Amino acid sequence: MSEFILSPGGARRVDARLERAGLLDLTMEEAGRAVADAVQASFPEGPVVLLAGGGANGGDALVAARHLLALGRVVRVLAQPAKHPLARLNRQRLRAVGGETQALNVAALRRAAASAGVLVDGLLGTGFVPPLRPAMAEVIEAMNAAHGAGLPVLAIDLPSGLDASSAERAEGSVRADETVTLMGFKTAVLFGEAATRAGRVTLVPLRVPPDWVREEALATRTEDAEVASRLPVRTTGAHKGTAGRVWIVGGHPGTVGAAALAGLGALRAGAGLVTVHSLADVPLVTPELMVQRHADWDQTLPQLRASGLPDAVALGMGLGPEAVRVAREVLAWGIPTVLDADALHPELAGHGHSECLWTPHPGEAARLLGTGTAEVIRDPLAAARRLQELLGGTVVLKGGPSVVASANALSVSRGGHPGMASGGMGDTLSGLLAALLGQGLSAADAGVAGVRLHARAGELAADTHGYGLIATDVSDQLGAAWQALKASSGPTRSRSGPPGNV
């Protein structure tokens, strides 16, 4: 089953449907119980101080308080006046089992925090409309001071003060060690600086009709078992000619390593025959890689075409100033093509085809869209969708996590590791994507499967190398990552946080 990413508006519409069906109360009960279980599992010691806002996020906290009492925990609830009917109802229910609520203010919070084992943030969820009002900002400042002094914080749905739909860090938002996000991930807990406020993120999907959530989802996160089902399968009679012939077109004096890394990535992702075509002297990183140095592209490209085209090509990695001209020509060949680095240029919009895979990082995405990098980073889902509309085919907007946009689907990758923030990682990805195209995958499937394969290999390599990870370590782990994905069955973990990614 896939996991979903919801916008605040989408979450509200699912809420409204649940309410019409008379189910919202049961859903809040499930959410609050899951929060209580998470508190019990992660922070089993000391009194639990729950901060409840007036909306449904506060309602979740009040339900959690009741369950924590039932688990035998000492519970203190500091609450704002309940506005949401289910917040009022759950306040009564808490009282009915002996739970007390106190008015929320900074002084009460400081007193409660002094003897607490954990703070639970149920102040603001998807209903938060920035900017923070001053009274709430003071409460959050006091929470963050307690957190800074060593008190752990668990946030319900998302840390209060984050705009659910933005990856931008909101100064003045809650700093959490753990976030229990409900029904679907929110952009803020997955991406960018905002996600650093969320700590380890656990998704509680909630038992609601999956179609209701799917219909509202901005994007999906594919399970490893589904990714594995998209990977190519060979017959015993496979030979190098059937396992995909891949060309890497790249390298320029000073950036020749990029093409070599892509070649290695393609080999390690199973391509049968890989040739690097370059105007520069590309280092022979492994003898299995074929390297052809050419004098100029004008004569070479027609000759290459006449010699018989490969199954797939990756171009642009370190290719230099001639990249756009070369890319135009190669795109006219009409074969599955990965376009990376120097080949990611707005002039190429309209020259692609359905089996193109474009792989910009946020800086390249901004150049393609004619916007700023900050805008891309703020909303990677929207940026990936716009890029796909501009370029066609499939777009991989790289990052931790990456977003894959094709004509009919938007998906967010899982996993990866911050150690992957090192030069050459994207070149490895380009080669591996070309290898998957060369083995017959569509650009859309290669995007989803390749990005996960790359991330999984990064996780495995990080076990040994941590932040010292380099691109060749990732190539070396592609085989093991492939095996691990193939071996995966059933749902994968949704827990996340340092040192790896969600």
Ligand SMILES: NC(=O)C1=CN([C@@H]2O[C@H](COP(=O)(O)OP(=O)(O)OC[C@H]3O[C@@H](n4cnc5c(N)ncnc54)[C@H](OP(=O)(O)O)[C@@H]3O)[C@@H](O)[C@H]2O)[C@@H](O)CC1
């Ligand atoms: N289907 C689902 O996804 C499910 C969702 N569920 C839960 O519902 C949550 C959404 O609940 P929601 O819609 O009631 O809004 P919520 O986040 O509590 O915020 C409203 C409160 O915030 C306040 N407030 C707003 N802006 C403010 C500001 N700038 N500065 C200060 N205050 C501000 C606003 O104050 P008011 O404007 O009313 O004075 C009001 O009190 C969601 O995150 C999840 O936890 C679960 O129960 C299970 C099913």
Ligand SMILES: Nc1ncnc2c1ncn2[C@@H]1O[C@H](COP(=O)(O)OP(=O)(O)O)[C@@H](O)[C@H]1O
């Ligand atoms: N923090 C991170 N978590 C997960 N993956 C990451 C992280 N940082 C970088 N990556 C991955 O590493 C690759 C970097 O690509 P890119 O910036 O194009 O590198 P280069 O141009 O040096 O080859 C992308 O696939 C990206 O998803």
